[in-house]
Amino acid sequence: MTTARSSSSPAADRGKPRPLQDFTELAQIIRDSGLLRRRYGYYWAKIIGLPLLLIMTIAAFVWIGDTWWQLFTAAALACVLTQIAFLGHDAAHRQIFISGRWNDWISIILGDLLVGMSYGWWRHKHTKHHANPNKLGSDPDIELPVIAVTAEDAAPHRGPAPLRWFRAHQGIFFFPLLLLEGLSLHASSVRRVATREHLDRRWAEIGFMSVRLLGFLTLVFLVLSPGVAFAFLGVQLGLFGLYMGVSFAPNHKGMPVVPRELKLDFLRRQVMMSRNIRGGRWIDVALGGLNYQIEHHLFPSMPRPHLRRAAPIISEYCREHAVPYTQTGLFRSYAVVVRYINRVGLGERDVFTCPLMEIRQYPGTSAPA
Numbered sequence: 001m002t003t004a005r006s007s008s009s010p011a012a013d014r015g016k017p018r019p020l021q022d023f024t025e026l027a028q029i030i031r032d033s034g035l036l037r038r039r040y041g042y043y044w045a046k047i048i049g050l051p052l053l054l055i056m057t058i059a060a061f062v063w064i065g066d067t068w069w070q071l072f073t074a075a076a077l078a079c080v081l082t083q084i085a086f087l088g089h090d091a092a093h094r095q096i097f098i099s100g101r102w103n104d105w106i107s108i109i110l111g112d113l114l115v116g117m118s119y120g121w122w123r124h125k126h127t128k129h130h131a132n133p134n135k136l137g138s139d140p141d142i143e144l145p146v147i148a149v150t151a152e153d154a155a156p157h158r159g160p161a162p163l164r165w166f167r168a169h170q171g172i173f174f175f176p177l178l179l180l181e182g183l184s185l186h187a188s189s190v191r192r193v194a195t196r197e198h199l200d201r202r203w204a205e206i207g208f209m210s211v212r213l214l215g216f217l218t219l220v221f222l223v224l225s226p227g228v229a230f231a232f233l234g235v236q237l238g239l240f241g242l243y244m245g246v247s248f249a250p251n252h253k254g255m256p257v258v259p260r261e262l263k264l265d266f267l268r269r270q271v272m273m274s275r276n277i278r279g280g281r282w283i284d285v286a287l288g289g290l291n292y293q294i295e296h297h298l299f300p301s302m303p304r305p306h307l308r309r310a311a312p313i314i315s316e317y318c319r320e321h322a323v324p325y326t327q328t329g330l331f332r333s334y335a336v337v338v339r340y341i342n343r344v345g346l347g348e349r350d351v352f353t354c355p356l357m358e359i360r361q362y363p364g365t366s367a368p369a
Helices: 019-032 040-064 070-092 100-115 119-131 161-168 170-195 202-223 226-252 266-271 281-286 293-298 304-320 330-345 350-359
Strands: 275-277 326-328
Touching: 019 266, 019 304, 040 070, 040 100, 040 202, 070 100, 070 119, 070 226, 100 119, 100 202, 119 170, 119 202, 161 170, 161 330, 170 202, 170 226, 170 330, 202 226, 226 275, 226 293, 226 330, 266 293, 275 293, 275 330, 281 304, 293 304, 326 330
Parallel strands: 275 326
Antiparallel strands: none
C-alpha cells in the first residue's frame, strides 16, 4: 500500500512542535500535576480487601452446601475474580509499587494463585499489545482464533465453508462467545507455563496455578454433587469470561487497524487506536479503570485512581494538537463493536481504508512511498 506524503512546505511547518515533542510536553504536564505519584493507601486497601472478599465468598460457598442456589455464588465469584484480575493488571503495569520485584510477585500471587491465569503468559502478550495497539502483525489482541477483526483474517477465501458462514454473521456471536473466554484464558495459561522453559519464575507459576486450579476443582466436587458442580463451574467460568470480555472489548475493537508499513509517533499511536468509555465512578469500579484506555496507554504506570483526573487534561491537549480523542457511552461502544465486527465478517474493506486514509493526514505518520 502506498500513500502520498504531506504536501505542506517546511516553511508552513516551521514553529510547529514535532511529534516526539508533543508527547514530551504532555508527559511533563502530567508529571507536574502529580498524577504519576503512587497511591499506596488505595492499593493496600484493595490488596487486603479483595482476597478477604474472595475468602468470604468461598466460605459462603462451603456453608451453603449442595444446592442449586450455588449458581448465584458462582456469579458472585466470577465478579470477585475479575476484580482481582484488574488489580493484577495494575500491578503488572507497575502502578502499585516502585519496586518491579514487588509488582511482579503481587501479579503472580493475584493472577496465578487467586485467579488461575499465568502472569508470564499475559505479560508477554499484553506488552506486545501496548507497543503497537491495533497494528497488523504486531498486536496479538487482533489475532483472534475464531472472530475476525481484520480484513486479512476475514478474506472470503479463507477457511472452510462453515467458518466463512460464521464470519459472515460473526457480529451476533461475539458476545455469546465471550462465555468461553474464561476457559480459554485458563487453557492458554496452562499451555504457556507447561511449554515455555525460559518463562521468568516458571516454577512459581506452575506451583501457584496447580494449587489454584486443582484445589478449586477438588473443593467444588467435594461440596457439590456432580450435576450441580458442573453447572457451578459453567456459570463461574462463563460469567468470568463474559465480564473480562465486556471490560476489554470497548477499548480498541472498532477503532482503526494500522497497516504493517505505517509508522506513527507514540502519542498518535496510543490515542488514535484507543477508545474511552464515559460514565461515573461506578463505571470506574466496574471496568477496573479500563474505561480510561487512552490515558492508560499513554501512561501505563499511572495509578488507577489518577486516570479520571488525567482524562480532561489529556483530552484538552489532544484537541489543541488536532489528535482525535475518542470517547463514548458503554452500551454505545458495544453497538459499535458488534457493527464493526459484523462488517468485517461481511468483507467490507472500507472498514479499514477510510479511517486509515484519515490517519495518514496527521503529522507523525509515515509509510514507504
